[in-house]
Amino acid sequence: MRLSRRSEYGLRALTDLVRSGPGTTVPLGTLARRNNLPPKFLEQIMATLKRGGIVGTTLGARGGYAIAGDPSTISIGRVIRLLDGALAPLGCVSLRFYEPCSCPDEATCALRDVMLDVRDATLAILDDQTLTDLAAREGRAEMDPRGIHAEAIAGRRP
Amino acid sequence: MRLSRRSEYGLRALTDLVRSGPGTTVPLGTLARRNNLPPKFLEQIMATLKRGGIVGTTLGARGGYAIAGDPSTISIGRVIRLLDGALAPLGCVSLRFYEPCSCPDEATCALRDVMLDVRDATLAILDDQTLTDLAAREGRAEMDPRGIHAEAIAGRRP
DNA sequence: CGGAATTCCCACCCTCGGGCTAGGAATTCC
DNA sequence: GGAATTCCTAGCCCGAGGGTGGGAATTCCG
Numbered sequence: 282m283r284l285s286r287r288s289e290y291g292l293r294a295l296t297d298l299v300r301s302g303p304g305t306t307v308p309l310g311t312l313a314r315r316n317n318l319p320p321k322f323l324e325q326i327m328a329t330l331k332r333g334g335i336v337g338t339t340l341g342a343r344g345g346y347a348i349a350g351d352p353s354t355i356s357i358g359r360v361i362r363l364l365d366g367a368l369a370p371l372g373c374v375s376l377r378f379y380e381p382c383s384c385p386d387e388a389t390c391a392l393r394d395v396m397l398d399v400r401d402a403t404l405a406i407l408d409d410q411t412l413t414d415l416a417a418r419e420g421r422a423e424m425d426p427r428g429i430h431a432e433a434i435a436g437r438r439p
Numbered sequence: 440m441r442l443s444r445r446s447e448y449g450l451r452a453l454t455d456l457v458r459s460g461p462g463t464t465v466p467l468g469t470l471a472r473r474n475n476l477p478p479k480f481l482e483q484i485m486a487t488l489k490r491g492g493i494v495g496t497t498l499g500a501r502g503g504y505a506i507a508g509d510p511s512t513i514s515i516g517r518v519i520r521l522l523d524g525a526l527a528p529l530g531c532v533s534l535r536f537y538e539p540c541s542c543p544d545e546a547t548c549a550l551r552d553v554m555l556d557v558r559d560a561t562l563a564i565l566d567d568q569t570l571t572d573l574a575a576r577e578g579r580a581e582m583d584p585r586g587i588h589a590e591a592i593a594g595r596r597p
Numbered sequence: 598c599g600g601a602a603t604t605c606c607c608a609c610c611c612t613c614g615g616g617c618t619a620g621g622a623a624t625t626c627c
Numbered sequence: 628g629g630a631a632t633t634c635c636t637a638g639c640c641c642g643a644g645g646g647t648g649g650g651a652a653t654t655c656c657g
Contacts, residue, residue, distance in 0.1 A: 341654020342602040370442040376591040388580035402560040422546035433534040499625020500631040
């Protein structure tokens with residue numbers, strides 16, 4: 282259930298770009314240094330983001346990357362799908378990257394049923410939150426801001 | 440963001456065990472055949488589930504695996520954590536398997552902030568739903584039971 | 598015009614873990 | 628005693644995740 286580094290780095294870089302202000306182009310080196318990300322790997326990622334129409338580039342000296350279009354129309358989900366493929370926990374519940382899974386009959390598969398719910402819960406966030414929203418977040422220091430995981434924090438093993 | 444085969448197979452097997460009724464022990468071969476899972480791989484998984492106290496075994500002929508304890512007290516989340524480790528999308532938001540991530544300051548990390556929400560949304564399901572709940576589900580044929588992904592179904596690429 | 602700063606492109610590497618298999622020892626039932 | 632099991636240890640394979648390297652093409656600036 283983990284997010285790949287690819288997406289993690291990509292989203293960090295995009296956040297930086299959005300925060301740099303509309304139309305600002307930032308060179309790869311700066312992007313990498315400021316967010317301490319491996320430069321060459323980030324280059325790959327940015328290439329994909331470009332192919333996906335999420336960023337644009339300007340060549341040559343004083344060139345760099347900039348958000349293409351309005352960041353408030355680009356969802357986090359879209360970015361992750363572009364970089365990683367499916368978002369759904371199981372291939373058989375993926376809307377855009379469907380593939381059959383091991384159960385004999387999907388229509389009566391209990392596991393699929395739960396994962397459908399999980400998918401919807403995560404998509405409700407990731408397809409709703411845009412790059413603008415992301416960049417506007419200030420972060421929270423706590424591990425359990427809503428105080429709903431007291432047991433886990435206490436070290437109990439449920 | 441994908442669930443591993445390990446967990447997928449494990450949960451399928453557990454569902455089968457719960458449905459077989461309390462106290463029933465089922466041999467590995469049967470478990471594998473009925474759910475068409477690779478037997479030897481499943482054996483490994485069952486071993487882990489045993490170490491984790493989720494199933495018990497009886498040796499020898501007519502032996503097999505059975506749920507240990509009350510399946511309505513075993514959450515899906517617990518099973519996945521046992522088989523796969525962290526459930527959280529990022530190490531830095533994991534309650535039980537915390538590890539720092541690449542951002543300079545977690546307290547002000549925007550990405551972490553979103554992923555905190557994603558974690559809570561999925562845990563709300565996975566730590567709430569028990570094996571009993573899982574076994575009781577009948578499955579749904581549709582891909583979008585709540586009708587909230589019309590665009591994606593239509594093939595639009597947001 | 599020349600050099601510096603960039604993106605672009607291609608090729609390659611390498612480790613690690615997911616997913617799976619083999620085979621035999623130990624246990625228990627009939 | 629033999630059949631059916633779990634237990635245990637070992638190993639395999641490969642693909643993907645996560646990176647590196649180096650050079651060509653483009654553009655700015657003095």
